[in-house]
Amino acid sequence: MGQRRGRQKGSIGIKSKEAILVIAAEEFAEHGFHQTKVSNIVKRAGLTQPSFYLYFPSKEAIFQELIHTFRNNLINLTKESRLEPNLDKSILSSKISRGLSAIFQFFDEHRHLTRIGFFIADESKEIKQLMVMHITENLLAEQQDNYFRQDLDMQTVAECIIGAIERLTITKLFTDEKSPQQLVNEIVDIYLYGLQNTKSNSSSFGDEGD
Known part of the structure; x- marks a missing residue:
């Protein structure tokens, strides 16, 4: 036969x-x-x-499948990063770190896919907007749970976070200057405790992965 x-x-x-x-x-x-x-x-x-x-x-079809795969994985990771209610404040930084680390780890392990979906494709702008939307929803829920200041515009915060992720992926992660966990430690440190030299010992969460 x-x-x-x-x-x-x-x-x-x-x-x-x-x-x-x-x-x-x-x-x-x-x-x-x-x-x-x-x-x-x-x-x-x-x-x-x-x-x-x-x-x-067609070539277009395989390109779109790669974009679709990237978008689905990234949006799922973004949704999963929301903090659950009633967390002890002492573990807040490590919980935030875990969600952000999953995103940077995904980027690091799928560099070609990330270059396509986050930077090259026309759809990259839409993907980032979706991330902003889901991060904003996460932050609003977390703000309601009194994890963060009530006077902040969480959409602005979300835009800043995406901007940091986008830039640091190119300048630090893909150049192998810093690992995903090192980037996460720095971002969480800055966003939770700011730039002033008044940080308390409670912020020393970054030992893991260094």
Whole structure:
């Protein structure tokens, strides 16, 4: 019986698709959408060009799948970072650190995907706006739980946090100057205790991961 034509089934097909996605992410991140060629992707994956079209109808389709994957993961991590009510104030900084650390760790482990979804794609602006929206919702709930000052505009705070994440990812994380945990420790320290030299000993949460 001849081999059945059409989409490959089972683990071989899954591995082929995963290989295409990984290599496509590298190509898009390094060369941009327009300069990336399907022929280069399949050559690096050790596949034929017709094999690519078994899984993706076009270059645009695989680019959109990568963006979709990035957006879903990032928004889920953002939602999960909300602080639960009635936390002991002594563990507040470590709880905030944990949620932010998950985002930076995701960026660090998926650098090509992050370059695409957070910086290269036209949809990156929408993704950041979604993050601002969810962080604002988190902060408003946390403000209501009396974790933070009542006089702050939490949307402004959320915009500042996204700005810090965006900039530090490029200047510190992707240059390997600082680890995800080092960045998290500094951001949480600044946002919780400010720049004045009046910080109490309760802020010394940053030993983990250094």
